[in-house]
Amino acid sequence: MIAGAVRSGLVERFGSPLYVYDLDALRASQADLRAALPEDFGIYYSLKANPHPVIARTLREVPAPCRAEVCSAGELRSALEAGYPAGEILYGGPGKTAVEIGGALAAGVRRMSVESLSDLRRVGRVATAWGVTVECLLRINAQAAPSVTSIRMTGTPSQFGIDAETLPEIAEDLLSTRGTRVVGAHFYPLSNSRDEESLVAEFRQSIELAASMQATFGIPMRHLDLGGGFAAPYAAAGDHPVYPKLRMELARAMDVSFPGWRDGSVKAYCESGRFLAGGCGELLTSVTNVKQSRGSRFLIMDAGINTFGGMAGLGRMLPLSVDVDVARASEAAGDVVRASEAAGDLARGAEPGRATLTGPLCTPGDLLGRNVLVPDLGEGAIVVIANAGAYGASSGLVNFLSRPAPAEIFLDGGEVVAATRQVNSRIDIKDDI
Numbered sequence: 423m424i425a426g427a428v429r430s431g432l433v434e435r436f437g438s439p440l441y442v443y444d445l446d447a448l449r450a451s452q453a454d455l456r457a458a459l460p461e462d463f464g465i466y467y468s469l470k471a472n473p474h475p476v477i478a479r480t481l482r483e484v485p486a487p488c489r490a491e492v493c494s495a496g497e498l499r500s501a502l503e504a505g506y507p508a509g510e511i512l513y514g515g516p517g518k519t520a521v522e523i524g525g526a527l528a529a530g531v532r533r534m535s536v537e538s539l540s541d542l543r544r545v546g547r548v549a550t551a552w553g554v555t556v557e558c559l560l561r562i563n564a565q566a567a568p569s570v571t572s573i574r575m576t577g578t579p580s581q582f583g584i585d586a587e588t589l590p591e592i593a594e595d596l597l598s599t600r601g602t603r604v605v606g607a608h609f610y611p612l613s614n615s616r617d618e619e620s621l622v623a624e625f626r627q628s629i630e631l632a633a634s635m636q637a638t639f640g641i642p643m644r645h646l647d648l649g650g651g652f653a654a655p656y657a658a659a660g661d662h663p664v665y666p667k668l669r670m671e672l673a674r675a676m677d678v679s680f681p682g683w684r685d686g687s688v689k690a691y692c693e694s695g696r697f698l699a700g701g702c703g704e705l706l707t708s709v710t711n712v713k714q715s716r717g718s719r720f721l722i723m724d725a726g727i728n729t730f731g732g733m734a735g736l737g738r739m740l741p742l743s744v745d746v747d748v749a750r751a752s753e754a755a756g757d758v759v760r761a762s763e764a765a766g767d768l769a770r771g772a773e774p775g776r777a778t779l780t781g782p783l784c785t786p787g788d789l790l791g792r793n794v795l796v797p798d799l800g801e802g803a804i805v806v807i808a809n810a811g812a813y814g815a816s817s818g819l820v821n822f823l824s825r826p827a828p829a830e831i832f833l834d835g836g837e838v839v840a841a842t843r844q845v846n847s848r849i850d851i852k853d854d855i
């Protein structure tokens with residue numbers, strides 16, 4: 423936990439809003455996930471959660487290095503910059519274009535998750551033109567879904583994965599597409615499941631389905647990516663869940679379906695973004711204006727959906743955990759005093775009240791929280807959005823309203839070891855006109 427005084431010092435130094443990541447916390451989450459999985463399982467880090475190369479690089483440190491799972495040229499660039507060997511990166515996504523595939527092959531990627539026969543064929547055409555063979559994992563959309571909780575991504579019509587029931591028709595084509603070699607399967611049935619039973623049921627189903635694909639259609643299962651679904655709190659205080667039975671249940675299911683897996687005949691992986699990266703980051707944002715409107719209090723902050731929470735577009739609610747810090751040492755001395763007094767009042771037991779938290783954008787959609795319990799914050803107070811390490815900086819609508827992107831800083835052993843700011847600029851492409 424970062425101390426309040428340290429936070430205000432960081433905001434003073436790097437500006438507001440500011441993402442602060444603690445690499446020790448990132449390593450701790452990685453160790454927790456490692457411990458929750460069987461020893462022989464590998465872990466893919468899904469860069470979509472946070473593609474920053476410093477995060478990605480930390481997750482490939484020994485003793486428990488992750489592999490990288492990427493879904494765009496930008497994520498691939500980050501993974502390569504972070505030092506992941508191109509040959510071990512898994513490249514996925516339902517809409518890979520020929521140009522994108524060619525770019526990945528040029529960078530040395532040789533393993534892709536394919537989401538349909540047409541996707542596989544496109545990979546094969548580009549690979550053939552390049553004179554290489556791409557190892558493909560067939561992403562499968564299972565017919566039935568054992569769990570009903572969390573964010574489901576299979577069991578329904580979907581752009582993700584090959585419908586399992588179509589395998590009898592297309593298995594032969596899948597296995598004989600030039601430029602590709604099918605080496606296994608990829609599943610990603612759900613996301614953010616706190617419920618261990620659901621998680622275990624989904625993994626068990628995926629393992630059984632993979633074994634039956636091998637037995638029925640002769641689809642090799644050397645590389646089995648079982649996906650994830652490991653949960654983490656998002657923009658709210660708290661810790662990620664623990665999954666005490668998972669390790670044993672996964673090993674047992676693998677033993678039943680793939681008896682030789684422990685000697686390496688099948689290499690099994692799980693994937694995670696939020697569980698690994700969510701807890702290591704927080705977003706510091708400053709209150710720039712406090713307004714009363716028809717009986718409601720609005721805290722207007724310098725971070726809105728441009729900085730955080732573009733995922734709200736997916737219908738997620740964003741309950742925010744608000745923390746009071748001493749005011750930043752801003753130029754407006756009056757603001758500093760007001761915010762400090764507010765913090766003091768709270769400490770003395772003053773009642774917090776409800777407020778709507780908005781960002782600075784000119785749209786009513788720029789809401790980070792409705793009716794949130796907050797102390798009596800004044801202008802200049804720093805609001806801490808906890809658990810913002812995943813789908814934080816990478817989910818903001820940075821181009822909307824053309825405001826500067828926030829800085830992102832990294833603490834290791836309490837020291838700032840890296841600081842970056844994303845810069846978006848337009849470049850002239852008149853040569854292409």
Ligand SMILES: Cc1ncc(COP(=O)(O)O)c(C=O)c1O
Pocket residue numbers: 468471491514610613614650651652693694695696697812
């Ligand atoms: C294929 C795939 N892998 C990994 C992830 C990462 O999910 P999470 O951050 O919940 O671990 C997702 C999220 O949507 C996904 O679609």
